[in-house]
């Protein structure tokens with residue numbers, strides 16, 4: 449006979465962390481996106497030892513009130529959606545209410561925050577949920593230390609400090625490209641790696657992709673009303689051996705999507721050969737109701753309602769830009 453029993457909250461969160469907290473970079477993604485959702489104008493990231501020893505993110509956003517701090521660490525607790533209708537029109541990066549609970553289950557986590565109108569800040573300790581007064585200007589500091597200290601099986605899968613740092617750097621770049629209006633800084637082991645003042649999109653892309661990219665890229669600006677594509681895509685002369693410089697954002701969210709990747713590949717099909725890849729930073733905007741971002745906890749995959757129309761739109765927009773620059777030839781997409 450089997451005996452069924454309920455799992456403890458800690459164990460439930462540790463299991464869930466397997467999906468949300470794959471490595472330090474996934475912690476950084478969640479905490480950065482929370483800062484963005486909080487309306488931050490400036491975000492500072494401090495990493496130690498590739499983010500394994502420490503990830504600390506400071507923002508000047510709306511903050512979390514004293515009585516909400518414990519809730520912020522609860523699973524399925526969020527300020528971002530309240531109904532199925534909200535879910536279908538979600539405009540924030542987060543909405544599942546599970547990231548902080550998962551992070552706090554696998555790392556020593558504290559949140560210090562001062563909400564609008566509060567006399568001082570409060571700090572909550574993720575391990576025992578103890579609250580204490582603290583000093584901070586408006587905003588939030590999330591401190592995540594010793595990732596997987598209590599889950600040795602997962603710790604074994606961490607790579608070298610350099611590799612984990614590279615993943616964190618990549619995650620930082622994605623958010624920084626998506627939000628040039630936010631001032632962003634990243635430091636690693638006390639050394640500043642990126643210091644990015646708020647900037648126009650063009651300037652932010654140059655700062656992160658290099659001026660060489662911009663010199664060998666064309667601006668993409670296509671508007672079909674319900675679908676809009678903006679950004680920069682490289683000319684064949686700038687092609688790369690790897691896919692390391694390919695950024696596609698859908699409604700401000702970095703995505704890896706087969707359909708979009710295919711549309712881009714088709715647009716470059718006759719002008720880039722063999723193992724060469726284009727570099728691009730592209731932003732697709734559409735009605736949130738036309739795209740489902742709730743496919744996977746990390747939200748890096750999306751599903752389009754009108755996938756064929758999206759494919760055609762992206763293909764033709766890129767094709768036009770490449771043809772105008774003399775690089776491409778007119779042609780039709782094959783799905």
Ligand code: ADP
Pocket residue numbers: 478482483486507509510511512520521525526527528541542543544545546547548549588
């Ligand atoms: P989600 O982002 O999906 O809501 P999280 O677990 O990431 O879930 O965060 C839970 C809640 O904590 C958020 O809904 C938000 O209200 C609050 N929160 C988290 N980080 C911040 C922050 N940096 N500033 C303000 N509020 C925050």
Ligand code: MG
Pocket residue numbers: 478481482541542543545547548
């Ligand atoms: Mg979140």
